[in-house]
Amino acid sequence: MWGGPDDQAGTTETTGEPTETEEPAETEEPTETEEDGDAEERPEGVSEEEFENGPVPEVYLSATSLGNEQRDPDNLNAKADVGFAEYEEARENDAHQPGTCCANCGDFIPDKNGDAFGACAEVDGYIDGADWCTIYESLPEPEVPEGMSESDLPTAEVPEEYRTADSQTGETRDPENLQTQADVRLMESVDAIADGLAQPGQSCGNCAEYIPDKNGDGWGACAKVEGYVATEDWCVVWEHVTAEL
Structure with a gap:
């Protein structure tokens, strides 16, 4: 039976559907633009135009390259004209030989101001050791000094001017505390990079421990390793010059 009016007293009837609470609109995180990403790879305060086309800092303007070529700021190629590319991209170029990069090129000028970039005696703009271009020039291989054989070089006593010399970042060589080349x-950096032992951009020429040629015979030495060392060589104690500048 239906109840009477008293039975239905106090009951209420709701009208309309309940409303859903609106969620606040999601805000999108700002995305990094390609230009911002490129800026992170450039020295602070250097525009993309300067990075690609120069001018480079004054310390490089007429500096001497690893192959002893002096840079002429009025006679340089544009990067676009020489197939300039980073190492991985360069590998797709038929002209590229495995292991070759700016760090073992005779035209490269290593970092001199601590910004991690160098320059080139033939190409304008900032240059990384891991870059490459079609006018790549191998460093000349030094001749074996008179009275020595090639097998003597790894363990030979270096000339007097190297024995306690400072490396290119100021570390003094201690002839009583050196590691063997073995x-x-x-080994040569081209081979080390091609075989995957070294990263592109690594050579003795841009190593903090390297002592460049002091007597004109084309050889250098190392603050950590015994024997004769060439600019185009590499070893496992390699340390970028930038780390000590």
């Missing part, structure tokens, strides 16, 4: 796997 222990540090010293």
